[in-house]
Amino acid sequence: MKLTKTLTNNRTQDNLLHLGSLFSKMLKQRFGKGPETCLVTIYDSRLTVFIRKYITPAEEVLIESNQYNLAYEFRNVVIAKVIDEFVEEAKVILGHPLHTYFCDWDYEKNTGVIVIDNGKSYEYSESMISTKLKGKLAEQIARVSSGVHKVPSSIDIIKLNQNMFAVECQETMLEVEKVLFRKDCMDILQERSREIKKSYVNQRELFELAFGRVIEGLFMTWDFKNDRSYIFFYLQ
Incomplete structure (x- = not known):
């Protein structure tokens, strides 16, 4: 075996x-x-x-x-x-x-x-992450998101490998953003998403304290159709 x-x-x-x-x-x-x-x-x-x-x-x-x-x-x-x-x-x-x-x-x-x-399975399954780390990351994400968009209805944290973590945030879009998506105003939404990411990047040190490691890269992607956003932390 x-x-x-x-x-x-x-x-x-x-x-x-x-x-x-x-x-x-x-x-x-x-x-x-x-x-x-x-x-x-x-x-x-x-x-x-x-x-x-x-x-x-x-x-x-x-x-x-x-x-x-x-x-x-x-x-x-x-x-x-x-x-x-x-x-x-x-x-x-x-x-x-x-x-x-x-x-x-x-x-x-x-x-x-x-x-x-594959365009079908949008949610990550559970991965082995300490409750303490999950709590710290969820707290910081809720703090940052409250100032730039809706606080997620749920936050799931996934360890993809030794250096990369993904955070799946559900129901974070404002009503005006949903309207922009329905009207196919993707340029405006993409520019808006980059501004939101800056808010997380500006709080990089708080996330580094949570991980206890230096963050080499912080990325944010959006699934506008399903009202989900994903934050990726690549650690040194």
Whole structure:
């Protein structure tokens, strides 16, 4: 039994390493430059891709000109093409389809996160996290969210791997944000979401105290259709 489990874990790890390498190559083909790091993990049929050091010359020009919205728009268009190709390969390796994705970028730290799932299972299952850590994180998230959007009706905290934690927040959208989504005003919603993320980034030290570790990356993605947001902490 132990040998079978070990072999299964090894195959899974090999698959994830292969997917990380594949994603890097696809980024290089589209961007003309690949990332320094492309780490893929899987949890509850979701793939999480953490990327480090991959800004292209075109994006550097936009960022230096303070054209962040254009930089985000440029990257999201290219990433959409990469993911369309990537999921076709990934479903063969993993044995199940992937459809929906969410992503966020930190141009200052030159990092990013992409979450890809099957578009059906929106909730993470329970993972082994101490009650003390859950309480501290939930307290800080409720404090920050109360100042920028609705306090989540529920908060679930998931340990994706040794360095990455995901926080799923349900029912956080204001009524005006729901109207904007129904009217397909995604540019406004995306800009709004980046402003909300800044509020969490500004409280980075409080979250570092909760984890007892330095936070290398803090990301936030939104599932507007299902009124959920996800906060990702990548720890050093």
